Amino acid sequence: MTSPRVEIDLTKIRANARFLVRRLCAGGLSVTGVTKAVCGNPDIAEAMLDGGVVGLADARINNIARMRKAGITCPISMIRAPLVDEMADVIWYCDTSYNTEMDTILQLGEAAKQQNTLHDVILMVEMGDMREGILPGNLINFATRVIATPGVALKGIAANFACMSNLAPMGGDMVRLSQLAVQVEGGCGDFVELVSGGGSANLPWALGENSFGRVNNLRLGEAILLGTDPVTGHPISGLHTDAFALFAEVIETKLKSSAIPTALIAPKHGILKLVQNDDLRIRTILAVGEQDTDTSGLTFPKEILFIGATSDHAVVDTTKSTVSVGSEMKMGMNYSALKQAMSAPDVVKIVHGKQEMNGSAKDCETQPYLTLV
Numbered sequence: 180m181t182s183p184r185v186e187i188d189l190t191k192i193r194a195n196a197r198f199l200v201r202r203l204c205a206g207g208l209s210v211t212g213v214t215k216a217v218c219g220n221p222d223i224a225e226a227m228l229d230g231g232v233v234g235l236a237d238a239r240i241n242n243i244a245r246m247r248k249a250g251i252t253c254p255i256s257m258i259r260a261p262l263v264d265e266m267a268d269v270i271w272y273c274d275t276s277y278n279t280e281m282d283t284i285l286q287l288g289e290a291a292k293q294q295n296t297l298h299d300v301i302l303m304v305e306m307g308d309m310r311e312g313i314l315p316g317n318l319i320n321f322a323t324r325v326i327a328t329p330g331v332a333l334k335g336i337a338a339n340f341a342c343m344s345n346l347a348p349m350g351g352d353m354v355r356l357s358q359l360a361v362q363v364e365g366g367c368g369d370f371v372e373l374v375s376g377g378g379s380a381n382l383p384w385a386l387g388e389n390s391f392g393r394v395n396n397l398r399l400g401e402a403i404l405l406g407t408d409p410v411t412g413h414p415i416s417g418l419h420t421d422a423f424a425l426f427a428e429v430i431e432t433k434l435k436s437s438a439i440p441t442a443l444i445a446p447k448h449g450i451l452k453l454v455q456n457d458d459l460r461i462r463t464i465l466a467v468g469e470q471d472t473d474t475s476g477l478t479f480p481k482e483i484l485f486i487g488a489t490s491d492h493a494v495v496d497t498t499k500s501t502v503s504v505g506s507e508m509k510m511g512m513n514y515s516a517l518k519q520a521m522s523a524p525d526v527v528k529i530v531h532g533k534q535e536m537n538g539s540a541k542d543c544e545t546q547p548y549l550t551l552v
């Protein structure tokens with residue numbers, strides 16, 4: 180089969196979504212599935228929907244257009260602030276967009292009026308990530324202006340964590356977000372329907388023993404796709420961490436001396452590597468490189484050590500295992516490796532488990548029947 184390729188197990192993505200949706204809905208949190216790391220892949224989006232997410236969100240209009248063109252009709256939010264020349268598309272393809280600038284919202288309102296529709300706006304609040312966000316002290320004033328803008332409706336407020344900074348939110352942050360929702364309602368008189376607390380970095384809080392206050396939604400990407408916590412990179416218990424695998428072909432494998440001093444340094448990352456001081460090691464080259472993925476985010480089979488990579492080659496030490504030219508190696512990916520592989524045009528994407536799609540009845544059939552005895 181062609182390589183490099185990503186193989187995607189939709190049954191695991193569906194199961195991850197379902198696990199999170201069930202756990203969180205018990206406390207009143209809905210889940211929005213974030214598809215930006217997989218470029219809005221429609222099969223993956225459908226798997227998230229099958230798992231019970233209430234809607235989808237993506238940061239790029241092209242990804243959202245791709246999902247719409249594939250026939251996905253659920254609510255979709257634009258989670259990056261819209262660009263000047265994509266206002267009409269955002270109105271056309273999205274029900275909702277996340278915003279932080281009044282100029283943008285005014286243009287969205289104009290575009291919505293032209294399409295005879297009303298566009299929902301969620302205001303992103305700055306709560307410490309220092310990426311996008313309205314300062315909390317300006318929120319009521321800002322919300323008041325949004326409510327007065329024709330063509331748009333204020334749907335909610337949201338916070339974002341652990342994207343720029345690597346800090347997970349604390350319970351206190353969620354209490355503050357809840358209070359802000361109440362303050363906006365007091366200041367503007369409008370009901371704040373959606374209070375979206377953040378992404379996968381919020382899960383330690385959300386799966387813990389906390390009351391959610393007014394927070395009633397999370398936007399989850401990494402946890403559904405990879406089953407990992409973005410702050411620590413650790414697996415989240417109850418989730419599959421192997422829904423995605425990257426395959427690459429072995430194009431060279433040879434005994435080579437490890438005594439060449441430059442081999443001790445990973446050139447791209449400038450990291451000194453400790454290499455065992457044996458005279459001869461087996462070095463293997465895989466036909467995959469930095470153009471295909473973030474090679475530093477790959478995990479290799481046991482006993483195989485990553486040495487380094489260039490644009491088109493990845494070098495691994497296979498002294499402790501047997502590999503042959505023409506065979507394939509299977510690798511795991513972290514979020515960074517996944518998002519690059521999914522957007523690389525030369526990496527083939529193969530989905531498995533699609534036949535179960537839209538089959539909630541089928542899912543039930545796999546449950547054991549209960550019999551009275």
Ligand SMILES: *Cc1c(COP(=O)(O)O)cnc(C)c1O
Nearest residue numbers: 213258378379398399400401409
């Ligand atoms: C990427 C993103 C998310 C999802 O983050 P994960 O860590 O993948 O769950 C949520 N909200 C916004 C605004 C994002 O940009």
